[in-house]
Amino acid sequence: MSYRELFLSTEPSITNPPDVADPAVSVFGVPYDVTTSYRPGCRFGPNALRDAFWKIEVYDPLLDMDGEKVPVRDLGNLHPMPSPEEMTEAVRKITAELLEEGATPALLGGEHSLTYGSFRAMPEDVDLLIFDAHFDLRDELYGWKLSHGTFLRRLSERYGTKRFIHVGGRAASKDEWAMAEGMKSIFSRDMVSPGYVDGFRGLLKGVERLYVSVDLDVMDPAYAPGVGTPEPGGISSAALLQMLRELRGKELVGFDIVELDPAYDHSGITAIAAASVFSTLAGLVGAAKSSRGS
Ligand SMILES: [Mn+2]
Numbered sequence: 001m002s003y004r005e006l007f008l009s010t011e012p013s014i015t016n017p018p019d020v021a022d023p024a025v026s027v028f029g030v031p032y033d034v035t036t037s038y039r040p041g042c043r044f045g046p047n048a049l050r051d052a053f054w055k056i057e058v059y060d061p062l063l064d065m066d067g068e069k070v071p072v073r074d075l076g077n078l079h080p081m082p083s084p085e086e087m088t089e090a091v092r093k094i095t096a097e098l099l100e101e102g103a104t105p106a107l108l109g110g111e112h113s114l115t116y117g118s119f120r121a122m123p124e125d126v127d128l129l130i131f132d133a134h135f136d137l138r139d140e141l142y143g144w145k146l147s148h149g150t151f152l153r154r155l156s157e158r159y160g161t162k163r164f165i166h167v168g169g170r171a172a173s174k175d176e177w178a179m180a181e182g183m184k185s186i187f188s189r190d191m192v193s194p195g196y197v198d199g200f201r202g203l204l205k206g207v208e209r210l211y212v213s214v215d216l217d218v219m220d221p222a223y224a225p226g227v228g229t230p231e232p233g234g235i236s237s238a239a240l241l242q243m244l245r246e247l248r249g250k251e252l253v254g255f256d257i258v259e260l261d262p263a264y265d266h267s268g269i270t271a272i273a274a275a276s277v278f279s280t281l282a283g284l285v286g287a288a289k290s291s292r293g294s
Contacts, residue, residue, distance in 0.1 A: 012050035014278075015074040023073035024286035026103040028094060030078045030110035032087050033261075035147035038229045041263030046077055046108040048226075048262040049278060052271035058279040063245055063287070067279030070286035073103075084113050084146040091117030095254065099123075104285050106278070109258030111148040111228065112136060115213045116155060118256055122211050126253045127163045128155070129204075131240060132215035133188070133231040135169050137176040148228070148259070165203050167243065168218035171231040191235050200243050204250065212247070212255040214240075214277050216270060224273055226265020237273045244280045251288060255281045 029046025058067025081087040095118045098105040107118050119128050141149035161183045170188035184203050217227040220234035260274045
């Protein structure tokens with residue numbers, strides 16, 4: 001190892017250890033926020049999450065899981081592309097390539113439309129677990145057919161809604177609420193009583209393989225102000241992490257963490273919540289892979 005490798009870093013990276021050979025998780029950032037309808041800036045999300053990851057404690061005593069020990073390969077950021085169709089197609093191709101290599105892809109956003117790319121690379125037996133204040137079921141938003149507010153509608157046109165599990169919804173149009181009523185979901189308004197975790201466990205019954213998509217605005221703006229489209233009445237960061245821990249025993253085939261907007265994250269609390277979410281999800285993947293011996 002040279003002194004350059006020892007003492008210098010060129011940009012934030014979660015690659016750990018530096019010569020990781022057999023990664024549990026393969027991370028890539030997508031600095032893309034072109035269809036953002038309210039507060040732009042989540043193109044700066046991937047590097048803000050990477051930066052925060054090294055500032056927080058990532059050992060979880062409840063799961064006896066150490067985020068720092070999980071081998072992570074950070075592939076860097078995708079080049080931005082002009083249209084959401086091209087951007088999500090690049091995401092789909094990268095995700096598919098990683099799956100072919102036997103890797104577990106982890107996308108750092110960037111806006112939520114990116115999940116339209118990554119989830120389409122998933123095998124058909126993988127369900128989509130979404131944490132989000134919004135349903136993203138609009139037919140179009142400000143003229144965009146494919147945007148951060150329509151991506152789930154576009155996915156539902158391909159797959160129906162049977163593979164979707166939605167958690168934390170609270171802000172949507174009348175049409176979206178009507179569609180959401182027919183989906184497996186827990187709304188934010190039903191997550192104020194302590195029993196909601198049982199309800200969450202119930203939704204996951206019989207589900208073995210998951211792609212997890214965490215839109216950080218599922219949390220209340222008190223816990224996550226640094227997002228593109230904040231909505232009051234959300235859950236706490238503790239509640240989100242508690243539900244993620246419930247995923248132990250499931251196979252996480254891939255995940256994303258989207259909508260982190262450091263431009264509105266003045267105290268940095270959204271970035272550290274995002275880093276905790278990353279640590280928990282990567283830790284669950286790492287623990288599952290080491291227990292399977294692969
Ligand atoms: Mn959202």
